[in-house]
Amino acid sequence: MSEANLVTVRNFQMRFGDRTVIEDLSFEVKRGEVFGFLGSNGSGKTTTLRVLLGIYSATSGELLINGRPYSPEMSSFLGYLPEERGLYKKERVLDTMVYFGRLKNMPAAQAREWSLEFLKRVELADKAGERLDKLSGGQQQKVQLGVTIMNQPELLILDEPTKGFDPVNRRLMMEIIEERQREGATIILVTHQMEEVERLCDRIVLLKDGRRRLYGAVDEIKQQYGSNQIELRHDGVLKPHNRLFTILTSSSGMAMLAPKDGVSAQEVLADLVKQPSLKISRFEEKQASLDDIFVQIYGEGEEGGRA
Numbered sequence: 001m002s003e004a005n006l007v008t009v010r011n012f013q014m015r016f017g018d019r020t021v022i023e024d025l026s027f028e029v030k031r032g033e034v035f036g037f038l039g040s041n042g043s044g045k046t047t048t049l050r051v052l053l054g055i056y057s058a059t060s061g062e063l064l065i066n067g068r069p070y071s072p073e074m075s076s077f078l079g080y081l082p083e084e085r086g087l088y089k090k091e092r093v094l095d096t097m098v099y100f101g102r103l104k105n106m107p108a109a110q111a112r113e114w115s116l117e118f119l120k121r122v123e124l125a126d127k128a129g130e131r132l133d134k135l136s137g138g139q140q141q142k143v144q145l146g147v148t149i150m151n152q153p154e155l156l157i158l159d160e161p162t163k164g165f166d167p168v169n170r171r172l173m174m175e176i177i178e179e180r181q182r183e184g185a186t187i188i189l190v191t192h193q194m195e196e197v198e199r200l201c202d203r204i205v206l207l208k209d210g211r212r213r214l215y216g217a218v219d220e221i222k223q224q225y226g227s228n229q230i231e232l233r234h235d236g237v238l239k240p241h242n243r244l245f246t247i248l249t250s251s252s253g254m255a256m257l258a259p260k261d262g263v264s265a266q267e268v269l270a271d272l273v274k275q276p277s278l279k280i281s282r283f284e285e286k287q288a289s290l291d292d293i294f295v296q297i298y299g300e301g302e303e304g305g306r307a
Contacts, residue, residue, distance in 0.1 A: 004030055004031060005028040005029065005030055005031065006029055006030070006031045006065065006066065006154070006155055006186045007028065007029035007035075007052070007063075007064065007065055007155070007186075007188070008028050008029075008062065008063075008064045008067075009025055009026055009027050009028070009048065009052070009061070009062070009063050009064075010026050010061055010062040010063075010064075011024055011025075011026055011060065011061040011062070012024070012025040012026065012048065012051070012058055012060070012061035012062070012063060013025075013058070013059045013060045013061055014044070014047055014048075014051060014056070014058060014059050014210075015059045020210060021044050021047050021210050022044045022047060022048060022210045023210050023211050024061075024211070025044070025048065025061070025207070025210070025211070025212055026212070027205045027212065027215055029186060029188060030186070030202075030203070031186050032181070032184060032185075032186055033181075033186060033187075033202040033203060034177065034181055034187045034189055034200045034201045034202055035186075035187065035188050035189065035201065035202065035203055035204065035205075036189050036190075036191065036197045036200075036201035036203070036204035036205070036218075037049075037188055037189065037190045037204075037205060037207075038190075038191070038197065038204055038205065038206040038207070038214075038294070039206055039207035039208060040208070040298060043207040043208055043209065043210065044207050044209075044210040045159075045190055045207060046083065046159065046190075048063075048207075049080075049157060049159065049188075049190070051063050052065065052070060052157075053070050053078075053080060053157075054069070054070035054071070054072075065078070065155065076104070076105065076151070077153050077154040077155060078153050078154070078155045078156075078157070079148040079149055079151070079153035079155070079156045079157070080148065080156075080157045080159075081144060081145060081148040081156075081157065081158045081159060081161055082159050083159040083160045083163070083190070086144075087132050087140060087143065087144055087147075088132065089131070089132045089133040090131060090132070090133060091131065091132060092128070092129055092130065092131055092132070093119070093124070093127050093128050093129070093130055093131075093132060093135070093143055094112065094115055094116070094119070094128040094129065096132060096143070096147070097111065097115035097118075097119075097143065097146060097147055097150065098111045098112050098115060100147045100150070101114065101115065101150055101151070104150065104151040105151070106150070106151060111150065114150050115128075115146065115150065116128065118146040118150065119143075119146070121176075122142040122145075122146070122172065122176075124139060124142060124143070127139065137164060138164055138165055138166075138169060141161075141163070141164070141165070142169075142173075145158075145161060145173065145176070149176070149180060152180075152183065152185070153185065154184070154185060154186065155185070155186050155187075155188070156177075156180060156185050156186070156187045156188070157187075157188045157190075158177070158187065158188070158189050158190065159190040160190055160191060160192070161173055161177070161189070161191070162174070162191065162193060162196065170193070170196070174196060174199060174200060177189070177200055178200065181200075187200075189201060194289065194290040194291040194294060195291075197218065197290050198218065198289070198290055201218055202217065202218065203215075203216060203217050203218065204216070204218060204221065204290075206294070206297065208297060208298060213297050214293070214297065218290065221290075221293065222287055222288060222289075222290065222293070223287070229248070229256055229257065229258050229285070229286050229287070229288045229292060230245070230256070230257040230258075230259070230265055230268060230283065230284065230285055230286070231254070231255075231256060231282065231283075231284045231285075231286050232254070232255045232256070232257055232272070232280065232282065232283055233253060233254050233280070233281045233282035233283075234253055234254075234255070234278055234279060234280050234281060234282075235253060235278075235279040235281070236275075236277045236278045236279050237277045237278065238250060238255055238278060239275065242271070243260075244259060244260060244263045244267055244268050244271050245257045245258060245259045245260060245263065245268050246258045246260065246296070246299075248292060248295060248296055248299075249295075256286075256292065258288075258296055265283075265285050269283055
């Protein structure tokens with residue numbers, strides 16, 4: 001593995017009985033980047049992470065951290081925030097954080113000082129002496145994020161870190177993630193929030209049905225996949241099926257269209273103006289957002305989405 005890559009997944013296949021969950025998956029995570037690991041529920045993301053971390057064994061292929069399969073000693077430089085949260089609900093917030101700090105080989109005084117500063121940062125300073133089960137789900141999530149990052153791990157794997165947060169707290173969590181990257185951490189981010197991906201991620205991989213569908217730099221993917229989407233404003237009926245384009249969204253006289261391979265925007269316009277029941281008031285080419293691209297990929301051949 002190149003020294004530029006902290007994580008390598010190569011020709012990974014995962015089967016449970018006669019069911020194939022992951023098929024021939026390969027990607028690399030570069031040191032120092034925020035890497036988006038995307039896909040709908042059931043696409044294979046969590047399974048891949050569990051194999052990477054040694055919880056499951058791969059059917060075939062390689063999943064490497066620092067050029068080696070996961071081993072317990074790697075926990076000293078790795079932080080993992082799973083989607084299924086797990087804290088000792090009957091214990092007090094500060095006691096819990098110090099306990100986990102000690103497990104990460106931090107002196108008790110250092111763990112306590114760091115924890116108090118973090119709780120202040122996330123507006124939970126007044127909850128330090130509270131039992132965890134007295135906190136809201138979002139507050140518990142903040143505490144678990146603190147436990148995950150408190151030893152400043154080199155590799156952070158965050159599975160839906162902002163799930164259930166309001167916009168203010170989501171922004172705060174994104175700021176903390178950005179800080180960790182500036183301080184040198186490599187971050188694998190699992191999220192359904194495409195605005196988080198656009199703000200935070202350098203590169204992404206997107207899975208559908210256990211297979212890789214997108215992989216690369218965010219800007220390059222947007223240019224490659226969605227450089228010629230069309231915003232259409234109209235009166236009248238837009239026919240739902242057309243040989244030249246796919247309708248991505250359509251509501252109240254506005255639609256987003258994606259020309260099919262080899263079809264230009266001018267060809268689409270020429271076809272639309274021939275439709276007697278349609279009056280066009282706006283026709284503009286736009287670069288697709290990641291959200292548009294996600295919807296388009298999951299609409300190819302079957303229904304899908306971000307459950």
